[in-house]
Amino acid sequence: MSKDNLKILQLIDTLDTGGAERMAVNMANAFFEAGISNLLVVSRSNGKLHHLVNNKSSLRLLGKRNTLDFKAFKSLISILDEFNPDILHAHGTSVYWGVGIKFLRPGVKLIWHDHLGISEEVIQKNPRNELSWIGSKIDFVLTANESTKSYWEQKKLVKSERIAFLANFPSLSKVEKNKPSIFTFLHLANFRSEKGQVNLIKAAGILDKKGLDFRVRLIGKEVDSIWKKRVLELRKELELEEKVSVEDSVMDVSNVLSEVHSGIVASDREGLPVALLEYGLADLAVISTQVGQCPEVLGHGEFGKLVPSENPESLALEMERFITNPQDALKLGEDFGKHVSKNYGSAQFLSGYVKLVDELFNLKKSEN
Incomplete structure (x- = not known):
């Protein structure tokens, strides 16, 4: 699929300061600069980072109050129907609402972006076993590191060819350096x-x-x-x-x-x-x-x-x-x-992202 025809809807809980949130903003700006049609839908609150989104018209806020906020979920459905994206890119815990969307709009491809680092402590405290019940609705799992990729491959959440690691990328405003005398x-x-x-x-x-x-x-x-x-x-x-x-x-x-x-x-x-x-x-x-x-x-x-x-x-x-x-x-x-x-620039990320989207659609064709 050409990036010129691609339409992406990102879904994230908030735009408070955090790594996943900064990535969502960076991705929105990179998509916009590359001419990829996109929306950034924020479930709960905009937070400080919404000011960094270059194309403010691509922002949507649902005002979600809790997991079972049907009014906010209905708003998400309306936004999705109007925009008609090829990809629903759900960051972190937004995957649960992403799966809910898949039950109602099965044609959209759901990519889950798991930003969590994996350790024995995480596996013990937050194994996320419930994801095995909804894995069939997730079309692709994108991870922020190799160890998380390996973890989901071992758990067989989805087929291994539907799991990939794609490195994050940064974005900064240009400012003059003003270093203090003390290190x-x-x-x-x-x-x-x-x-x-x-x-x-x-x-x-x-x-x-x-x-x-x-x-x-x-x-x-x-x-x-x-x-x-x-x-x-x-x-x-x-x-x-x-x-x-x-x-x-x-x-x-x-x-x-x-x-x-x-x-x-x-x-x-x-x-x-x-x-x-x-x-x-x-x-x-x-x-x-x-x-x-x-x-x-x-x-x-x-x-x-x-x-x-x-x-x-x-x-x-x-x-x-x-x-x-x-x-x-x-x-x-x-x-x-x-x-x-x-x-680790935006160009490298976009190239990898468009490639995995192509693979996702080709996988779908070969399975049909």
Whole structure:
């Protein structure tokens, strides 16, 4: 199918700040720039990120109050009937309403975009076994990392040829760099336990005891209030209030990225964090835990430093190397920026996406 004839309707719960939400916005903008007819339907609330959608006329808000909000679901049906998309692209938990649509409008192809990183903890706490009951209604599963792809292949949610990993891609506004004199690290992630803010604060405590001068900025939405409280308490306990700032999420991260020297991923598990790719576009030197697709994106250490998760000593060691050798960090960031621009841009994503859509329609023909 030619991209000129393709019509895509994305469905996502909110446009609050988060990796899946940023990807939905990036995809909407990439589709628009490529001339692909598309809508971005938001179930519950627009959030801060809706301002970043370039084509505002493609946005729809359902005002969904709960899972069984039939009024909102009826609105979705009306939008779908009017737009008549080839693809219904459901992000995360929106797959459940996507399956509901398939029962009523079986002609539309349902792609489920699973952004969740897989770990033993996730499998135990959230195995999502209920998806096996509705897997027959999902036409294609798109994952943000190879491990999640392998997980769904093993679970046989759909046929293996209907599961693919397609790397996320970043998008930033162009702003002038405004670096402070003190070496500054950025951790861009919502406040949830798996994002590793406590690990990073412990590492900062180790550096502080050595008398090093640095700053750490933790920026993200409060998703887990108990976790954020723990982060704030640890910062106070280690007397790091002057060196570690805890900030709310921002609509456009471009300015923040221009004000720091290094980006950190401290997570216990990940898919492919959009923040990591944004660090690359901003030419930041990166330190990341060895989770999800992060090692692959960083060339297994060629374009950034890799450390074990939940290991503040290892994280502190690499942070110290950046602080004491800022020119080396600068060069590493520039190399990473070139790597991301070449391999993880919107053009690469669109090419892969259109290819898998073609395969999806060809699979359907061969099965009929």
